[in-house]
Amino acid sequence: MEQQTLAAVILAAGQGTRMKSSRPKVLHPLAGRPMVAFPLGLAEELGCDPTVLVVGHGADRVREAMAERNCLFVEQRQQLGTGHALLCAGEALAGFSGDLLLLCGDVPLLRTATLRGLLDLHRRQQALVTVLTAHMEDPTGYGRIVRDAEGSVQAIVEEKDASEAQRALHEVNTGIYLFRAPFVFEVLAGLGCDNAQGEYYLTDVVAAAVDAGGRVCALQLTDAEEAMGVNDRRQLAVAEAVLRRRINEALMRSGVGMTDPQATYVDAGVEIGPDTQLLPGTVIRGATRIGAGCTIGPHVVIDNCRIADNVRIKAGSVLAESEVGPETDIGPMAHLRPGTVLAGENKIGNFVETKKAQIGRGSKASHLTYLGDCELGTGVNIGCGTITCNYDGVNKYRTVIEDDVFVGSDTQFIAPVTIGRNSLIGAGSTITKDVPPDSLALSRAEQKVIEGWRLRRRKKRKNG
Structure with a gap:
């Protein structure tokens, strides 16, 4: 040698x-x-x-x-x-x-x-x-x-x-x-x-x-x-506390804010830019990279993600193996699963779940939505209760929604399906076929009203 x-x-x-x-x-x-x-x-x-x-x-x-x-x-x-x-x-x-x-x-x-x-x-x-x-x-x-x-x-x-x-x-x-x-x-x-x-x-x-x-x-x-050597679980916890204290002190010296460092958990190797504020209960793991000027928490879990500048991630949100562009709002209670890519200026709001979703700049899903195996263009608005139905029990399929589409509430997209740019999807629709650009698509059954039905039913019960 x-x-x-x-x-x-x-x-x-x-x-x-x-x-x-x-x-x-x-x-x-x-x-x-x-x-x-x-x-x-x-x-x-x-x-x-x-x-x-x-x-x-x-x-x-x-x-x-x-x-x-x-x-x-x-x-x-x-x-x-x-x-x-x-x-x-x-x-x-x-x-x-x-x-x-x-x-x-x-x-x-x-x-x-x-x-x-x-x-x-x-x-x-x-x-x-x-x-x-x-x-x-x-x-x-x-x-x-x-x-x-x-x-x-x-x-x-x-x-x-x-x-x-x-x-x-x-x-x-x-x-x-x-x-x-x-x-x-x-x-x-x-x-x-x-x-x-x-x-x-x-x-x-x-x-x-x-x-x-x-x-x-x-x-x-x-x-x-x-x-200090680690020989049992108690000593493991003591060593963990020492390492996390050192990590948090180094981050704060570099310009990262922490409301309560003892209640903030950052893994070794995580990178965070200056003027980012970590609120209590935040857990940041793996090879995560977070930009400058962000607000994270409280009680947010981030695992192996890349997050750009000026992102706000609100209470209770969970992000894993995802990329988040600048000027984006996430949560509260949002769940970004692996493969999610947000281009920037997005809003992923209350109880929205994404998975293998590529979402263009400025597109929004404000609440109660599932976006899986899909691609959204720029300026898309997703109404409350929208679902991309990506799984037929055997295979998974993609939904493509092009630029400037407006999706009404309670819409289901039965993949594979493509929605052309600048289209409008009526609320309550189930979309099973491609929609051309600049179109209106809806699939509601005709509303039926039977006047006096409740009164007649009540009378029948009384006499019966």
């Missing part, structure tokens, strides 16, 4: 039994992404090449979920500790002689700036090992950092193997390291498992580096929150 400056190994083999889930722990979602995507993103931002993902429990599912990421996969078939997990990556890194960053697939809150600081310290000090540490008031469950009288790191002791004095220490190991390769693999190859857990401890590499006369450095986090 060609020598590289920085490689990464991400440990993602654990079962995560405390999650009480059939899903591999590292695939549980956080802010719209699998948990393991966050350390993978850090490795990409730092330019790590290669990045090796060590998988184990649910290996096939993890491979499938991360198939499009730029990483190599190696499998840890036996869960024999962190040292063994890194050793499993040795073959994929054969010949590598740069710096090796070790990350954990269940530690999603680390910041890029923190790892840059760790890398800078490691290289300035020409260390064999540099460990990221944190000060915790309650260090229960963590390995302790043992220093000498001068403050140099001498060892990391796992809690189950620690003495009473060592357990009293509050500086803990976060499990994030930088190693000099191939030194780390040479040490790991000779490790034993003579400890309380019968595992190959990665922490033993620290003592080996000290014994070899090498330098071991430590960078202590200023915010211990970054090092």
